[in-house]
Amino acid sequence: SKSRYDPIYICFLRNIAFRIFLCTKESDSVFNWSIAEKLIKNKEWCNACVIVADIYRHIRIQKNGLSEYIRSGWIRNNYL
DSSP, X not given: OOOTTOHHHHHHHHHHHHHHHHHHOOOOHHHHHHHHHHHHXXXXXXXXXXXXXXXXXXXXXXXXXXXXXXXXXXXXHHHO
C-alpha cells in the first residue's frame, strides 16, 4: 500500500531484489529490481512468502531439529 517513492517500499524491494541476486546470481540490479516489483504485485507469491516466513519463525523459535524438514541445502545453510 506504500508509494513507490516511500522509503519503506524502497527498502523492502531492495531486500527482495538482493535475495533474487543471491538465488540467481543475476548481476543486473535493474533486472532484479523489476522482477521484485513484478513479484510483489502477485498476490499468490505474497501469500506464499507470508506462509514461509511464519514457518521459518516457528523453526527458529523451536530449535528442535525442524530444519531437517527443509530439503534445500542452500536454504538450510543460508537461513538456519
